[in-house]
Ligand SMILES: Cc1cc2nc3c(=O)[nH]c(=O)nc-3n(C[C@H](O)[C@H](O)[C@H](O)COP(=O)(O)OP(=O)(O)OC[C@H]3O[C@@H](n4cnc5c(N)ncnc54)[C@H](O)[C@@H]3O)c2cc1C
């Protein structure tokens with residue numbers, strides 16, 4: 088049987104796309120094919136300003152989606168193969184599904200520093216997070232590789248286990264911050280325990296009440312959807328020891344080689360380094376032996392129970408898309424144009440699997456984030472609908488300005504536009520306001536216009552800055568007043 092629309096992937100991108108198609112074409116059957124029996128649904132969506140959005144995400148059994156929108160049919164089976172020339176998809180359960188238009192939303196998987204090594208874990212979905220938690224309960228020392236979102240969250244959350252955090256850069260959090268913001272945040276690692284949890288994330292991750300029943304053995308063997316905000320809440324990230332936290336940071340280095348214990352004993356390399364905690368205290372001794380030893384490019388060797396490779400993601404294009412001639416982006420994602428079309432006819436893509444290859448707005452860039460997965464899924468459905476009806480459609484407004492709200496080290500963090508001066512070259516200046524332990528405000532200016540901002544803490548500036556970046560007003564007459572805490576800039580621009 089041929090369905091007009093088939094969507095692959097039960098994560099935020101796929102579910103949003105299927106929902107939107109189901110609403111637009113109530114008399115058409117929409118097929119959602121997913122490898123996992125729980126789907127990720129966006130609930131309580133709220134547009135808080137022009138671009139910033141707030142929503143909860145619920146893991147739900149797929150029957151809930153089918154009940155809500157009866158023209159969606161969910162098939163819980165992995166896609167084995169796409170035959171794009173035949174407009175047909177083959178699933179693991181032996182069935183085949185013909186489509187008129189297809190949207191691929193199969194997400195991404197962790198890009199590990201060493202594939203197949205049992206001492207190197209990646210964190211992507213509920214199962215990999217639970218495996219990590221289980222291994223952590225027996226661990227005295229682990230090493231975290233990577234300097235992005237997952238690493239930042241883990242170093243802050245892990246207790247009762249020594250953490251060696253090895254980063255390629257000089258400062259922490261390179262995917263989100265510059266060295267100044269990193270310095271501001273690092274102080275929080277020290278005072279972590281003494282504070283109450285304050286800021287709430289704008290996007291929240293909740294698990295639907297019926298999730299447990301929905302999980303089956305089949306799921307634990309398949310690819311699940313990516314975790315997201317607050318994924319570690321409710322997962323006690325506690326190691327084998329009784330202490331708060333112990334973090335040793337190794338900067339400007341990468342992993343050169345991994346040795347298992349037996350292998351290491353046979354080498355001549357006996358000078359194992361001992362991590363001195365920069366934050367918290369060291370609890371192990373230099374007498375211990377470890378299941379795995381890590382040689383860093385700095386020459387140091389550390390032993391640990393296991394490593395977490397929090398080193399980014401690779402779009403899920405293998406193996407099920409093999410044999411199709413998709414154009415891929417530099418990061419391995421399916422190239423999509425401004426209508427979310429891949430290079431193959433009638434095949435669209437959205438979310439982590441795709442690489443945005445249109446000419447972007449000067450203040451937008453792709454990042455593999457929850458909000459972008461939702462926006463792309465929604466917009467892809469709009470584009471598929473417009474193509475079916477022979478209509479044209481303009482780029483959605485959400486791609487005008489990059490906006491991300493999250494929480495690191497218990498601070499609310501808002502990133503807007505070219506928040507790290509990405510691609511601006513030397514021709515830009517920074518305006519800064521910082522109150523230690525309270526807030527960090529950075530505006531990126533070019534030719535008097537605001538191009539981006541980093542807002543850490545409860546600054547309440549996001550809406551005003553969002554407007555200033557969007558309207559590209561010449562702000563040079565305001566000079567330093569722009570960030571003067573004694574001047575209410577909202578009044579200025581009302
Ligand atoms: C630990 C962690 C924390 C994160 N925290 C944040 C955060 O705080 N804020 C934020 O904005 N983003 C965060 N992210 C990123 C965010 O979760 C992802 O960008 C987003 O969920 C991607 O959605 P997606 O729908 O594109 O892909 P996914 O959620 O990965 O969904 C892909 C879907 O495709 C299915 N699938 C895969 N292969 C096949 C196949 N062959 N056949 C059928 N189905 C298939 C999977 O089962 C899954 O349902 C985090 C990610 C991780 C891993």
Ligand SMILES: NC(=O)C1=CN([C@@H]2O[C@H](COP(=O)(O)OP(=O)(O)OC[C@H]3O[C@@H](n4cnc5c(N)ncnc54)[C@H](O)[C@@H]3O)[C@@H](O)[C@H]2O)C=CC1
Pocket residue numbers: 200232233234235236237238240254255261262340341342396397398399400454455456493494
């Ligand atoms: N709060 C948030 O917004 C969060 C977002 N996420 C998202 O989830 C996804 C996965 O997260 P991460 O794995 O943290 O990816 P990431 O893309 O955020 O960070 C990857 C990090 O690994 C480093 N790296 C890459 N290769 C390396 C190597 N060989 N050796 C050492 N370091 C290397 C990079 O420099 C970068 O610091 C990302 O899309 C991320 O944006 C994850 C957690 C929290």
